[in-house]
Amino acid sequence: MALLELKGVKKIYQQGKVEVHALRGVDLIVEEGEFTSIAGPSGSGKTTLLNLIGCLDKPSEGEIYLDGEEIGKLSKTELAMLRRRKLGFIFQNYNLIPVLTVYENVEFALRLLKEYKPKEIRERVMEILEGVGLGGLEHRKPNELSGGQKQRVAIARALVKEPKIVLADEPTASLDSETSKDVLEIMVKMNKKLGTTFIFSTHDPLVMEYAGRLLKMKDGQIIQDERREK
Numbered sequence: 001m002a003l004l005e006l007k008g009v010k011k012i013y014q015q016g017k018v019e020v021h022a023l024r025g026v027d028l029i030v031e032e033g034e035f036t037s038i039a040g041p042s043g044s045g046k047t048t049l050l051n052l053i054g055c056l057d058k059p060s061e062g063e064i065y066l067d068g069e070e071i072g073k074l075s076k077t078e079l080a081m082l083r084r085r086k087l088g089f090i091f092q093n094y095n096l097i098p099v100l101t102v103y104e105n106v107e108f109a110l111r112l113l114k115e116y117k118p119k120e121i122r123e124r125v126m127e128i129l130e131g132v133g134l135g136g137l138e139h140r141k142p143n144e145l146s147g148g149q150k151q152r153v154a155i156a157r158a159l160v161k162e163p164k165i166v167l168a169d170e171p172t173a174s175l176d177s178e179t180s181k182d183v184l185e186i187m188v189k190m191n192k193k194l195g196t197t198f199i200f201s202t203h204d205p206l207v208m209e210y211a212g213r214l215l216k217m218k219d220g221q222i223i224q225d226e227r228r229e230k
């Protein structure tokens with residue numbers, strides 16, 4: 001079974017009396033270890049699709065299987081557990097906790113899981129911070145970091161629990177092109193090292209260039225699915 005499978009997924013938002021058809025029947029299979037980017041014009045449904053894959057919302061129709069489980073059948077609590085254990089999120093605006101240090105921001109994601117002993121937590125956090133090139137900066141607060149460094153903290157936070165999939169909504173939108181490149185290189189490196197599946201939504205041609213698979217969306221449907229040799 002594929003890591004992720006969407007079958008006939010539709011999403012309809014109710015805007016007062018008007019129905020907005022954000023996804024109009026999406027079929028998609030994503031295998032473990034893919035580095036996939038979703039492109040498409042504004043309003044084509046990219047964020048809606050990521051939100052459904054991220055178990056932040058449920059489809060109006062169709063089925064989504066994540067690591068063998070159909071997410072439409074899960075309760076809110078089960079969905080939250082699944083999200084915590086199997087998914088990592090990276091956002092355009094980093095979403096770091098400003099009062100916590102770099103170390104504590106990353107540590108927090110592991111503490112939530114309640115599965116690791118303090119020593120293990122320390123080892124894992126330090127290892128992942130080294131991995132994303134933030135060794136030595138663990139005592140800084142987010143406002144003492146550059147944009148690229150903040151996004152690296154977000155990457156470390158997403159990866160520290162070794163999720164099955166990392167979902168990144170416009171991860172380079174707040175970064176200049178040089179920094180975007182650095183951040184993408186880090187994600188490629190972690191994708192290769194840990195085998196984590198990455199799914200991006202983006203307008204950034206650079207992200208599309210790095211992607212091993214490029215999906216194009218239009219009007220709530222996937223209209224192109226292109227794989228590239230890397």
Ligand SMILES: Nc1ncnc2c1ncn2[C@@H]1O[C@H](COP(=O)(O)OP(=O)(O)OP(=O)(O)O)[C@@H](O)[C@H]1O
Pocket residue numbers: 013014015020021022040041042043044045046047048049
């Ligand atoms: N909560 C909501 N309620 C009603 N309509 C919504 C909601 N969220 C999104 N939409 C609509 O659904 C459609 C798809 O939106 P979505 O945010 O998924 O597009 P997108 O491709 O991510 O766009 P962008 O590139 O601008 O972020 C749009 O028409 C949008 O207005």
